[in-house]
Amino acid sequence: MKNIKIVENCQPDEISEYITLSEEPILLKGLVKNWPAVKACNKSVVETVQYLNFFYKNADLDALIGEPDIKGRFFYNKDNNGFNFTHTRTKLTTILDNIQKYQKDDTPPAFYIGSTAIESCLPGFKDINDLVIPGTESTTSIWIGNQTRVAAHYDEPDNIACVVAGKRRFTLFPPAQIKNLYIGGLNNGPGGRSMSLVDFDAPDYDKYPNFKTALEHAQIAELEPGDAIFIPSMWWHQVEGLETLNILVNYWWNQQAKYIGSPYSAFKHSLMTIKDLPKGQRESWFELFKHYVFDNDEDNYNHIPDHQKGILKKLDKNSVKKLKADLLNSLK
Numbered sequence: 001m002k003n004i005k006i007v008e009n010c011q012p013d014e015i016s017e018y019i020t021l022s023e024e025p026i027l028l029k030g031l032v033k034n035w036p037a038v039k040a041c042n043k044s045v046v047e048t049v050q051y052l053n054f055f056y057k058n059a060d061l062d063a064l065i066g067e068p069d070i071k072g073r074f075f076y077n078k079d080n081n082g083f084n085f086t087h088t089r090t091k092l093t094t095i096l097d098n099i100q101k102y103q104k105d106d107t108p109p110a111f112y113i114g115s116t117a118i119e120s121c122l123p124g125f126k127d128i129n130d131l132v133i134p135g136t137e138s139t140t141s142i143w144i145g146n147q148t149r150v151a152a153h154y155d156e157p158d159n160i161a162c163v164v165a166g167k168r169r170f171t172l173f174p175p176a177q178i179k180n181l182y183i184g185g186l187n188n189g190p191g192g193r194s195m196s197l198v199d200f201d202a203p204d205y206d207k208y209p210n211f212k213t214a215l216e217h218a219q220i221a222e223l224e225p226g227d228a229i230f231i232p233s234m235w236w237h238q239v240e241g242l243e244t245l246n247i248l249v250n251y252w253w254n255q256q257a258k259y260i261g262s263p264y265s266a267f268k269h270s271l272m273t274i275k276d277l278p279k280g281q282r283e284s285w286f287e288l289f290k291h292y293v294f295d296n297d298e299d300n301y302n303h304i305p306d307h308q309k310g311i312l313k314k315l316d317k318n319s320v321k322k323l324k325a326d327l328l329n330s331l332k
Helices: 012-019 036-041 045-055 092-101 175-180 211-216 263-273 279-294 317-331
Strands: 005-007 026-028 060-066 085-091 110-117 139-145 149-153 158-165 168-173 219-223 228-231 236-241 246-253
Touching: 012 026, 012 158, 012 228, 036 045, 036 158, 045 092, 060 092, 085 092, 092 110, 092 139, 158 168, 168 228, 175 211, 175 236, 219 228
Parallel strands: 005 026
Antiparallel strands: 026 228, 060 085, 060 110, 110 139, 139 246, 149 236, 158 228, 158 246, 168 219, 168 236
């Protein structure tokens, strides 16, 4: 295990100082401790529910519900041909009532509302509980549930996750540990993302021996109400809700212009066009990608006359539009 970087008593107007170009997670202690929601929800589960219901306007929401035997771990079923939970559309009040109903049970059913646009769920909440991340166009989501576990997965955007109520444990791994996390199929996890098949609470080292190596690089952070964590793009993270009722608000943003699109599109195209080539050809393409993409440096192109550089120049909206048109034409 490695120690996560911690910033004590972090102020909202200081976050850019810490997260700009950071390649490591950062635990931001007390970042949102002055939010009215944090102060209200610190009192009791009953008052937390009352606070949420004040903003809730009866919208239907997506929720995951699991039986007690899954012990809060949303995952595949035993046959690996589906999931161990039910996906439903329901009311927030229904989920909150059930969380309160089972709050004294040792093994309650699992209830989870994840990645929900905060304005559609709790209109007005963000007006008084918000975080400004300078220089970004972030999207804001809310996550509500009881003692649940979401297996290690990655997100493309950078992320700041803020604990409003309850406690959360994040177990994080750098992107290079993908080979030791035993990732399942692409894009078919419970949240639509690839995820680790290892049960972190009871790892099967006979089946997943390299997970021991992953743990050597793991960083663990436990967040209390008012704390936040910065998770850089593509870092693997398992998230656990530790209390009867846990609420988290997170902010996602990308460091490149929206018109460029997602790198995942290029990844899928590479799977289609490169993955099954003979080894020698794959190695040749690896060198090409390394030179033009991963080791991208303007000095690599100093020998090329400026008028011949084309898409090697810094892309703008017009050049991206043309490049997308060329790609679409090549796929026909």
